[in-house]
Ligand SMILES: NC(=O)C1=CN([C@@H]2O[C@H](COP(=O)(O)OP(=O)(O)OC[C@H]3O[C@@H](n4cnc5c(N)ncnc54)[C@H](O)[C@@H]3O)[C@@H](O)[C@H]2O)[C@@H](O)CC1
């Protein structure tokens with residue numbers, strides 16, 4: 160099995176997008192469909208999707224859009240400054256806004272209380288706050304959001320990595336989402352592999368990153 164750390168995964172993503180011209184939006188879409196594949200839609204019908212504003216959040220919004228397209232009930236909670244969001248996030252948000260009336264921006268104590276109350280009603284929580292972009296301790300509102308997610312006793316799926324976990328070292332960078340299932344994209348991350356408790360809950364899904372991007376970054380081929 161190939162293992163990659165955070166920096167290697169980011170370099171592979173970048174190579175695929177910038178050198179091999181794979182559209183970032185198509186990777187995000189594939190990531191969302193990879194997660195959807197692991198959701199039993201006969202069992203789960205009401206979803207809380209909690210997103211940060213990077214591409215992990217974009218994966219979450221694309222998943223929300225695909226669930227909404229199937230007439231599922233979805234509530235979306237956004238943490239962070241949308242002005243600074245990635246283009247893939249913004250595009251998916253525009254579509255979610257057309258399909259979903261339940262989009263909540265979590266900024267204040269009241270917003271946190273509202274989120275907690277609402278998450279108690281859903282059947283499944285999707286964690287799309289941080290992925291490989293997490294590079295420092297989780298503090299403030301992010302830490303509170305993760306502890307609320309952990310306190311709500313619902314089935315939880317983390318996209319790529321449980322938010323709060325260091326993708327390279329497997330260290331908890333503060334609060335970490337206690338996921339029931341982790342759908343990690345394209346390659347196993349060292350941080351997940353090092354921690355038995357996370358490794359057990361992990362599935363790896365191909366999202367269409369060409370092998371050439373992996374060979375170039377990991378083995379210096381094609382440079
Ligand atoms: N690069 C790409 O285009 C792709 C990314 N994908 C997804 O996107 C993720 C990576 O996306 P991003 O690089 O946008 O990063 P993330 O979405 O993981 O993180 C978003 C941003 O959070 C900020 N941040 C980091 N640590 C923080 C902290 N402790 N508190 C507050 N903010 C913090 C960083 O500035 C970071 O850019 C992957 O894990 C994967 O899920 C893949 O789905 C497909 C392709």
Ligand SMILES: [K+]
Pocket residue numbers: 215286287288289290317318319320321322
């Ligand atoms: K995540």
